[in-house]
Amino acid sequence: MERSLDSTLESVDHAEDLAVGLARRAGFDEEDLMKIGLAVRESMVNAVVHGNRYNTNKKVRFSASMNGSRFTVRIADEGEGFDYSHLPDPLAPENLLRTSGRGIFLIRSFMDDFHARRLEPAGTEVTLVKFAVSK
């Protein structure tokens, strides 16, 4: 499934519902559905808030698919790009009491694969993968 979504918090909820619905039909258990849902939510928040900065002229492209045992979600914004390779470790003692900076960590913890790439001329696309046989 593919959707072009507005840069709103309602789109965050919508994308999470879409992804969890597809994953549920694909047979993931409740534990995995929670992980997929939260990972998609965090990725959508990054796209809407940090990428597109709630700009109503910018869209978030969302797609989700099940191919064999591989469940893949792609989320792309039209922002200025984000460097995912240099993020502070939220588990470091000096960062434990920070009020932000845990989203990407949770995505990486909950999915089997996560990567991001810059888009031309602008934007960032993240890919989230969960395998149905990962347990």
Added chain:
Amino acid sequence: MSVKLSTRQVGDVSVVDVAGRITLGEGSSALRETLREMVGKNQKKILLNLGDVSYIDSSGIGELVSGFTTVTNSGGQLKLLNLNKRVKDLLQITKLYTVFDVHDDEAGAIRSFA
């Protein structure tokens, strides 16, 4: 509705019963405002009952941390009560479980403030 917050007083402890979702937007800002208001009223002993929290995201976790810091810096104590598995798992994976004083029993939590 994303989140419902109600406060009650048990002795000198202010208990905040939180129900629903603590996520970016209304949920996390409502929690922030409630805690700031309590600190503004010089309430030093605050117990957050999260038993009916159905969902929390990284923004919600950030608000718990922010609340903890705000209350602690004002000379008070903020403790957590009734974490469900989902919230507990998230606090453990983010290494925050040991930062908070977490209780499963309200009476025991109230006594721990003394």
